[in-house]
Amino acid sequence: MQKNEAKKSNENFFMNLVRQQMFIPILAVLLLAVFNLIADPSFFKITLGYNSAGNPVLSGFLITILDSGSELAILAIGMTLVTAASGGQDISVGAAVAIAGSVILRVLCGGNSRPEKLAAPIIVAFLVSCIVAMLFGAFNGVLVAYFKIQPMIATLILYTAGRSIAAWINNNELPVISDEKFTYFGEFIPGIPIPTPFFIAVACIIIIFLVLKFTNLGLYTQAVGINESSSRLNGLNPAFIKVMSFVVLGLCVAVVGLIKVSRVSTINYSVIAKDIEMDAILAVALGGNALSGGKFNMAASIVGAYVIQFLTTTLYKFNVQSDALPAYKAVVVIVLVVISAPTVRDWFSNLTKKLKVKEVA
Amino acid sequence: MLRKKLAMLLAVVMVAGTVVGCGSKDDGGNTNEPASTPSTTEENSEEPAKTDETGEDESGEAPAKSDGEKIKVGIINNDPNESGYRTANDADLKKTFTEENGYEASFAYSMKNDEQITAAQKFIQDGVDYLLISAADTAGWEPVLQDAQTEGIGVILFDRTIDASEDLYAASIVSDMEKEGETAVKWLTDQKLDKYQIIHLQGAMGTAAQQGRTKAMEEAVKANDNWEYVGEPQTAEWNAEKAQQIVQAAIDSGKEFNVIYAENDDMAKGAVAALDKANISHGVGKDVIIMGFDCNKWALEELKAKNWNYDGQCNPFQSKYIADVIEELEAGNEVSEKVIVMEEKGFDAETITDEDIEQFGI
Numbered sequence: 001m002q003k004n005e006a007k008k009s010n011e012n013f014f015m016n017l018v019r020q021q022m023f024i025p026i027l028a029v030l031l032l033a034v035f036n037l038i039a040d041p042s043f044f045k046i047t048l049g050y051n052s053a054g055n056p057v058l059s060g061f062l063i064t065i066l067d068s069g070s071e072l073a074i075l076a077i078g079m080t081l082v083t084a085a086s087g088g089q090d091i092s093v094g095a096a097v098a099i100a101g102s103v104i105l106r107v108l109c110g111g112n113s114r115p116e117k118l119a120a121p122i123i124v125a126f127l128v129s130c131i132v133a134m135l136f137g138a139f140n141g142v143l144v145a146y147f148k149i150q151p152m153i154a155t156l157i158l159y160t161a162g163r164s165i166a167a168w169i170n171n172n173e174l175p176v177i178s179d180e181k182f183t184y185f186g187e188f189i190p191g192i193p194i195p196t197p198f199f200i201a202v203a204c205i206i207i208i209f210l211v212l213k214f215t216n217l218g219l220y221t222q223a224v225g226i227n228e229s230s231s232r233l234n235g236l237n238p239a240f241i242k243v244m245s246f247v248v249l250g251l252c253v254a255v256v257g258l259i260k261v262s263r264v265s266t267i268n269y270s271v272i273a274k275d276i277e278m279d280a281i282l283a284v285a286l287g288g289n290a291l292s293g294g295k296f297n298m299a300a301s302i303v304g305a306y307v308i309q310f311l312t313t314t315l316y317k318f319n320v321q322s323d324a325l326p327a328y329k330a331v332v333v334i335v336l337v338v339i340s341a342p343t344v345r346d347w348f349s350n351l352t353k354k355l356k357v358k359e360v361a
Numbered sequence: 362m363l364r365k366k367l368a369m370l371l372a373v374v375m376v377a378g379t380v381v382g383c384g385s386k387d388d389g390g391n392t393n394e395p396a397s398t399p400s401t402t403e404e405n406s407e408e409p410a411k412t413d414e415t416g417e418d419e420s421g422e423a424p425a426k427s428d429g430e431k432i433k434v435g436i437i438n439n440d441p442n443e444s445g446y447r448t449a450n451d452a453d454l455k456k457t458f459t460e461e462n463g464y465e466a467s468f469a470y471s472m473k474n475d476e477q478i479t480a481a482q483k484f485i486q487d488g489v490d491y492l493l494i495s496a497a498d499t500a501g502w503e504p505v506l507q508d509a510q511t512e513g514i515g516v517i518l519f520d521r522t523i524d525a526s527e528d529l530y531a532a533s534i535v536s537d538m539e540k541e542g543e544t545a546v547k548w549l550t551d552q553k554l555d556k557y558q559i560i561h562l563q564g565a566m567g568t569a570a571q572q573g574r575t576k577a578m579e580e581a582v583k584a585n586d587n588w589e590y591v592g593e594p595q596t597a598e599w600n601a602e603k604a605q606q607i608v609q610a611a612i613d614s615g616k617e618f619n620v621i622y623a624e625n626d627d628m629a630k631g632a633v634a635a636l637d638k639a640n641i642s643h644g645v646g647k648d649v650i651i652m653g654f655d656c657n658k659w660a661l662e663e664l665k666a667k668n669w670n671y672d673g674q675c676n677p678f679q680s681k682y683i684a685d686v687i688e689e690l691e692a693g694n695e696v697s698e699k700v701i702v703m704e705e706k707g708f709d710a711e712t713i714t715d716e717d718i719e720q721f722g723i
Contacts, residue, residue, distance in 0.1 A: 042615075052637040059639055061613050068606060114659075172441065172448055176659045187638070264601045264634065266659070268627050270444070271600040316610035319592040322603065323566055 021288040024339065025303040028286065028332075032310050036061075036317075043317065048193060056193040061313055063195065069309030070201035071256045075276065076283040076305040077208050078249030080296050081217075084225045085245040086144050087293030088151025089281045093253060095162020096136055097273035100257025102166040103129040105175045105267055108182070113173040122182060130254040136162075137250025141243035159277075167269040176266045186262030197259050204255060205302060212298060221245060225293035275326075279308050282329065285336055431465045432687065434458055434491045435484030440472050445657060449723035450520065450677035454493075457680035474498035481505045485512055491687055495520040506530065515690050519679045527699050532686045534679050537702045538573020544707045545622070545652060545673045546577040552650065554619065556587050560611055561594035562604050562623040562632060570675065571596075574624045574654060591618040597628045604631030612639045620650045626660035629653035629669065644668040645710045656708065658722030664710045665718060674705045677723060 036043040046060035075093055082090050107128050110119025136158060143154035185196055212218040223231040224238040232238055256276075261267050281291070286304030289296045311332065315325055338344055436458065441451040451468075458466035467489070469480035474497045484492055485508055492514050496502060499522065506529040509516050518533040549557070561578060564571035575594065582588045591611060597603035604623060611618065612635060621636075621643075623629035629651055636643050643649040645667040653660055654673040663669045682701055689696055708717060 050640050052640050052642070057638060059613065061610075064606070064609055064613060172445075174445055174657070174659075187634075260602070263605070264627075264630060266630075268599070268601065271598065271627070272602075274598070274600060312606070313610065316606060317614055321593065322595045322597065322607060 021297040021300050022303065024288045024336065025286055025300050025307050028307045029303065029310065032307070032314055036314060039318070043314075051188065053190070055188060055190045057188055057195075058193045061317060065306060065309045065313050066198045067195040068197075068313070069306040070195075070197035071259055071273075072276070072279055072283055072305040072308060073201045073302045074204050074252050074255050074259075075249075075280040076287075076301040077204060077298065078245075078252035079280040079284050080287070080289060080298055080301040081221055081245040082151070082249050083281075083284050083289060083291060084293055084296040085221045085242045086151045087225060087291075088144070089277075089284075089291065090140060090155045090246065090249055091152055091277045091281075092136075092140065092155040092158035092162055093249070093277040093280055094273040094275060095159050095166070096133060096250070096253045097257045097260060097276065098163050098166035098267070098269055099136060099169065100129045100133040100254045101261040101267050101272055102169040102269065103132045104258060104261055105177065106169050108177060109170075109175040113170070113175040115175075115177070118177070118179055118182075122185075126254070126258050129257055130251060133254035133257065134247050134250040137246040137248075137253070138243055141246030144246065145239035145242035163269050166267075166272075170267075172269075174266055174268070178265070182262055183265060184262070186259050186264075200255060200259060204252070208298060217244070218296075218298075222295050226295070279329075280305070282333060283308055285333065430463055431460070432463060432491065432691070433465045433467075433487075433489040434493055434687075435467050435469070435481070435487070435489040436493045437469050437471075437477050437480050437484070438495045439497060440470050445723050446655065446675060446677050450495075450679065453678045453680045454683075457684055462684075472497050474501055478502065478505050482508070485509055485514060488512075489514060491515045491517060491690075493517050493519060493683060494523075496523045497521075499524045503529065515687070517683055517686055519683060520677075522700075530699075531690060532696045532699055532701055534682045534686075534701045534703060536675055536705060538570050538675075539576055540573075540702070541654065541673050541675060541705055541707075542574040542577030544705065545574070545654070545671060546581045548671055548707050548709065549620065549622075549650070549652065550581070554587075554650075556589075557582075557585070557620055558589055558591050558618040559620040559622055560591050560608060560618050560632070562607065562621070562628040563594050563596040564624040564628075565598045566596050570654075571624060574673075578622055591616050597623075597631065599625050599627055601627040601631035601634075604628035605635045608632040608635035609638070612636075612641070619648060620652070622652045624654055626653040626655045626657045626672065629660070630663075633663075633668065645670060656721050656723060658718060661708065661713060661718040661722045664708055664713050665715070667710050670710050671707060673707045674721060676703045676705045679703065 043061050046058055046062055048056060048058055051057045079090065079093070082088075104125045107120050107125035108118050108122065109115045112119070140151075140155050140158060143149045143157075144151050147154075184190075185200070187196065188194075189196055220231070220236055220241050223234070223236060224241045228238045256273065260272055283305035284301050285291055286307055287297055287300030287302075289301060308329070311328065312325060315328055316322070320328070436454055438451055438454070439447055441448045451470075455466075455468075458464040467484065467487070469477070469484070471477050471480065477494070477497055478501060481492060481494065481502075482505055485505070492509055494502075494516065496518070502523045503525045506516055506525055510529060516530040518530055518535075520535065522533055522535060559578070559582065561575070563575055579594070582590055595607045597607055604627070608621065608631070621629065621632045623632055630653075633643060633651060636649060641648055643651050650671070651669040652671040652673070653669060654675060656672050656674045660669065660672050664672055682703060686696055686701070706721065708721070
């Protein structure tokens with residue numbers, strides 16, 4: 001629809017572009033790209049090399065962004081739905097990733113922290129962790145939907161207790177998996193030079209777009225987020241939809257848990273996926289989605305997630321102290337919030353209108 | 362509306378508090394020695410339950426007193442689930458203070474200072490001979506230690522120090538993080554490289570371990586002309602993945618380096634993952650020297666496989682030192698030094714043995 005309009009009235013092209021939800025994340029990508037191009041064009045260099053096992057791998061900053069940003073993109077999918085349906089955010093994502101990762105290792109090791117060979121196939125471990133993560137998601141969802149607790153408060157419980165639960169699942173031992181195959185999910189599949197997390201993210205993105213296209217999930221979620229009581233009057237079950245959104249986020253968490261533990265073949269309960277919930281929420285905000293719920297744009301959130309990784313990698317490249325990274329992210333958040341504030345948007349559109357009037361005159 | 366939300370928030374916080382509280386108490390209960398008095402972690406104040414407890418304690422004391430030999434120790438530690446270090450520390454204490462070795466040990470676990478102090482008061486009431494404390498926080502211990510002194514109970518601090526007069530405790534057994542750093546840097550100096558180009562991965566800023574381990578390296582880089590940092594020292598907050606990203610960024614920018622000095626094993630592991638991806642060889646006789654800390658078992662195995670070069674110990678095995686101090690005190694001697702710094706090793710990949718891994722790995 002919007003695209004057609006833009007075509008119809010060329011003079012309105014710029015205004016429509018600004019109005020587009022994708023505008024902010026795409027603009028952020030362009031800004032970062034231009035900055036890097038000017039500062040050091042070698043940022044975009046991609047080289048094909050071989051890793052220590054002799055398999056071909058692509059390397060370069062762009063590959064790092066695609067690799068490390070994928071977890072965030074997957075989480076952004078679930079977080080967008082939760083935000084849209086409940087008008088709040090899940091802050092227990094990092095702790096839930098720790099639980100999911102811990103479950104995978106527990107099943108694979110079968111109680112022995114240094115297994116010679118895996119106690120169960122990886123797919124079984126992954127499915128078990130999916131179920132566990134979805135249960136925890138449902139727990140959060142029930143608190144939010146049926147007990148009407150604010151999402152941030154409801155998920156505070158798991159945020160506080162989650163990492164202890166993760167440690168408890170493995171008896172506080174640190175299992176190490178020595179099976180080569182387990183590293184495929186977080187690193188490379190032999191012979192394929194592109195990091196696997198990127199493929200996993202692409203698969204998740206394709207699935208969610210098919211779901212949004214062929215089911216009513218998107219429509220119902222937005223309806224509940226925009227006006228709960230009117231959606232109930234129209235025959236929807238808002239509580240169920242909210243729980244569903246948390247369960248989908250749980251599924252995303254399980255996928256990220258697999259990638260995270262696969263990257264290092266072990267787990268550290270206190271630091272795995274630390275503060276990732278804040279980045280996931282930031283991705284949703286960067287996508288121009290209202291954090292108070294309602295309408296959402298999934299593609300914008302996903303691009304937003306990669307923008308955050310783009311920013312992080314850029315800062316690493318320029319040797320910014322890594323404990324100063326959150327400060328830079330904060331600046332981005334402030335700019336975003338200001339840009340997306342209705343008063344500022346009105347001011348911008350007034351400005352463009354005035355310019356146009358002058359041109360005509 | 363606001364009041365409703367406030368009430369909801371309070372309710373949730375209270376529920377969360379109970380859940381967490383119950384969890385930690387259960388942990389304490391599960392890990393308690395069978396010999397220990399029941400519910401040592403339970404706070405005992407003016408509750409009627411207290412009389413029951415003391416009753417039980419007295420009946421439990423009877424056999425111990427009849428053989429007259431057993432030394433009663435009350436051990437206050439942080440939660441063993443805190444870290445691998447703490448788990449090893451707790452297991453070590455349990456191995457030493459057993460009935461066979463002539464001890465009757467009670468354990469109390471908490472990461473909260475006030476709960477630890479309450480546990481200390483209870484141990485004093487129970488009439489233990491020695492109080493072993495790894496304090497959660499440095500402040501607030503003076504009154505309870507004074508009580509212990511008037512009762513004639515020997516206090517031994519381990520792992521952590523507290524802000525109190527030295528007269529109030531018999532000995533304090535600690536790790537010297539700065540010395541750990543110095544040992545590591547001395548080892549690196551002995552490698553006699555022509556040029557030291559170092560990527561320094563720091564722990565969470567401001568922790569004792571980070572400050573101690575950073576200091577020696579910073580001084581060495583300042584003092585020697587052929588030592589230099591690649592970029593600035595970066596904190597990866599003990600996190601393997603952050604370390605991987607930092608090293609990856611250095612590789613992608615085409616920087617040259619030949620030493621990775623990581624302040625714990627996890628970060629060294631993350632760095633190695635980045636090196637493997639870029640096919641940069643590491644370990645004994647290879648392009649990049651890998652250094653880690655903490656002596657996790659898996660890390661020592663990497664050392665044995667010559668994939669890493671050095672791992673510095675942060676010694677969790679304090680029980681031997683504590684037992685020595687108790688022996689001295691039992692013999693009626695004064696402990697010669699109040700602050701006992703534990704011997705901490707640094708392992709070299711070329712000399713490490715399987716016995717070392719078994720004995721020192723945590």
